[in-house]
Amino acid sequence: MIEVERVSKDFGGTSALREVTFSVERGAITGLLGPNGSGKTTLMRILAGFFPPTTGQVRVAGCDAAQQALALRRKIGYLPENVVLYPEMRVRRFLEFCADVRGLERRRRTQCLERVVLDCGLQEVSSRRMGTLSKGYRQRVGLAQALLHEPEVLILDEPTVGLDPGQVVEFRGLIRALRGHKTVLLSTHIVPEIDLTCDRVIIIDRGRIVAEDSPQALSQRIGGTQRTVLRVEGPAEAIGDRLRRLPGVDRVEALQGKDAGDSGVAEFIVFSRAGEAVPKAIAAAVVAQGWGLIEVRPSPPSLEELFVRLVDHAAPGAVH
């Protein structure tokens, strides 16, 4: 659905994107992850038909971004990074305007409007001026205008920035509901967001793709080490010593929980070689000593760690 081939973008001498290649399949939700200034927004603007790439080829829903920009723009919905809309316009009037600019005929316009107002929860604000809306509602209006003409492809630039936690959860729900019938590419620099919503993740840094895979597969790539989080009621030092002597355990880290002293609950992270049944052995050992086992939980390495590792010390391009 989205094909990006050796795309570079230069702005007067500085290059924002260098030889970026990837593709996104129909119906998938893909996350574009990267630190600020890594070229995410530039890439999204190219995909949205805002400007063409300097070199390379971009095809979205079968349209070339350089040659068929207008046709491409008809097939995508784009939510820009900063959704600041005409403050004087009322929500409903704005959506009507968007529909008219896109050339929707009257009947379809009415249907589409009703649908997005409902889907994005805009019933209550539809007659308010957009300048009076909260950030969350503005974001929803932004999403509404992107969904209005039932585009095949949605391009969302940092869709959850500035929303409160409740709204973020709601927003993710909205986006997840699109899985299967819309192709979604969303960018973010918030790692858990990718974990929660995306089928695939593309990590971009300094204008290059440094990794591309499913979130799970990428997490495993950091692999080799298995981590188990443990909370036990009992003497912290003795427990630590016992854990260290277990077979397969490499390292034990004691966490200084704020309730550690008072309640006698100690918290540890146990690092062990992958594949060993360490959590089971830990549980058995703790119980055998008569300590109170409160929690044993395998903790997979997070995407966040991978992100930091890839972006920080990988020479660009080395991982891919």
Place this chain on the structure above:
Amino acid sequence: MPRPAQCTDVTFFALFRKELSAYFISPLFYLVTAVFLCLSGYYFYTDLIFFVTFGFGMNILENFWQLLLVDLRLVMLLCIPLLTMRAFAEEKKLGTLELLLTYPVRDSELLLAKFAACAVVCTLMLGGTLLYPIYVYTLQPFAVLPLVASYLGLCLLALSFIACGLFVSALTDSQVVAAVATTGVLLLGWILSWNEAATSPALVRVLAHLSMFDHFQNFTRGIIDAQDVGYFACFVALFSFLTLRVLESRTWRGRR
């Protein structure tokens, strides 16, 4: 599915309506029009008194209308930049330009919609001054056609101001900068042919050809010269072309 021609019309009218309603929603248009009509009314009054006192019985076109129109163009020069300043500058500042340019909209359609809306607004504003000839005509009928030519000149001048204003507005994201710079450019276009003493006679002739106001002068005499009309058409075309190039510059210039 492919209905490009119809689509384009719908798109254009949607943009045009949006631009037009943006003018009527904001108090700026009313304020500018009020100031314009106050100042031009003041000029009408003083010029009329002047004519009645000193020029009574002489040619009304030369001794009254021509003076008034020359004064009106100054008021227009001060007012029109305030109407064009927000065109692109505001959309750039808000970030709505980015959104619009990911819609199936050609840059030229966007420019045309803004130009047309501004032209309508300026025509309305100028329309207010039609009261003066109507009033004078009821007192003392005069030859109307030369004045029609003058108004045509005034409209062409307004269109040129708009084209220039839109261009400057596209260059910046500050409305104040757009207004001040537009006024500066237009004022330069006026005083360009004033410096007889400082430039060689040949250069003055060239500058006079370039000056908008010298071309406007003919219209106020009741003369519609193809050369002058052509001049204003070229002026509008040149600035529209430049505006499109500025919009296009997003493809190679980094913003933010």
